[in-house]
Amino acid sequence: MTKNDETIEFHPSAGVFLKSDHLITHDDLERVFNLYTPFVGATSYAVYHLLVNELPFTTNQMQRQDHNFIIDSLNISLPNFVKCRRRLEAAGLIKTFYEKDAIGEVYGYRLLTPLSADKFFKEKLLAGLLYKFVGEARYLQLERRYDVQGQDELSGADISARFLQVFQHQNNSNLPHTPLTYQEASPQVDTSDFQFDDFSEMVRGAKIEEVKKHRNFLVAMHLTYGVNETTLAGVVNQSVTLDSHEINESDVQRLLRQQTPQKKAVTASPMQEPKTDVPEIKNAEARALIEIANTTAAQDFLIYVKNTLKNGLVLKKERDVVDYLIAQSTLSMPVVNVLVHYVLIGLQNESLQPALVTTIADSWTQNRVDSPEKALIQIQQHQKANQERQEKRFTRGNKQEKVTPKFVKQKDAGIDTKNEESLQDGTVAAALAKLKNIKTKN
DSSP: OOTTOSSOOOOTTSEEEEEESSOOOHHHHHHIIIIIHHHHOHHHHHHHHHHHHHGGGOOOTTSOEETHHHHHHHTOOHHHHHHHHHHHHHTTSEEEEEEEOSSOEEEEEEEOBOOOHHHHHHOHHHHHHHHHHHHHHHHHHHHHHTSOOSOSOOOSOOOOOOHHHHSOOOTTOOOOOOOOOOOBOOOOOOSSSOOHHHHHHHOOSSOHHHHHHTHHHHHHHHHHHOOOHHHHHHHHHHHBOTTTOOBOHHHHHHHHHHHSOSOOOOOSOOOOOOOSSOOOOOHHHHHHHHHHHHHSOHHHHHHIIIIIISOOOOOHHHHHHHHHHHHHTSSOHHHHHHHHHIIIIISOOSSOOHHHHHHHHHHHHHTTOOSHHHHHHHHHHHHHHHHHHHHHHHHHHSOOOOOOOHHHHHHHHTSOHHHHHHHHHHHHHHHHHHHHHHHHHO
16 A cells, blocks of 8 residues: 555555644634535535544544444445545645554544635635635635624724733743644645655656656756646646546646746846847846846746747747756756847847757757856857957958058159159050060061
């Protein structure tokens, strides 16, 4: 038995252990019923409520209950229980643990407190599911129900009493140390790095070997579109083929593009508009470019350059070439962003040409360009080399002017115009006479 299995098979006689880090109150159950039930289902709510009610009676590990009491109490089948439990796990209301002891299989269910209403509506994944299942009218009604109660605002001065005005501070009181571990049910999202193992567990319909086979591509999609593990897993689940249970990379890209519409992804300081000639990047502009390249996903940066700087549209082949560069894992995402800016703005191309982009990327890879700063230096060196080659080519193309020696110029300056004309006439007459003499002899 592995926790990556699509379906978990166990017998109803498997033991059940229950635990909660915090007291789950009636208000918590009410929030689960109003906010979670629309997308986890009524049976899943019944399972959660039943397990909460059983918490006070499961303290003795020697007298364990099995899953028959859940199935009989709710009149559901074992597969339906597994299905409901998985929905509760995905919503962050239950964590499941498995082990084998001397008696047999045992499943530990850790019941988590639901999110507060304020945090629930700020959590886009959960709030989006609620909106999808209940519609706009009911969603707004629930949002108002958990909003500010009574008057919207109270005016006047705050005259409330302070603690020390009413109570005495007890310096010598010794309080027992009882560490409290309070954990709310919230989707686990690691913003520091992409947790591939956690992501693999959330992928359904494909085996772990199939997911690992597409590791580089999936990490590239995370970097390119800036999505977390949960969102990317949902997209991958939609792309898994039903017959062969394989991940369709084209469908993953298509779904990600649909979920990331044309948007203004960059709010940093604007860069200068491109000029006809390619000037050397100034320090302020270079810093702005480096900042944007470091903090923006590759696809969002492409949208920013094409839409904002060039007032154009992002083409499919441009998205594909950016995805290809990220998937190769040879250039970092900030370097790819600088490359996109250089090709579209620096070289004044209308679109990203795959041949040109991959040629530059190959050159930068060979020169070990691993940061935006090195990329800008590489661009300047390339521009300088091109300028030198153009100057040499221009010099060879022009005819060299005949340089008259200085002493000849000085000598010619001493002869007046009349003497020069008479000298030329005498030379011509002598040449004609010589030619006439040659003809007579013949």
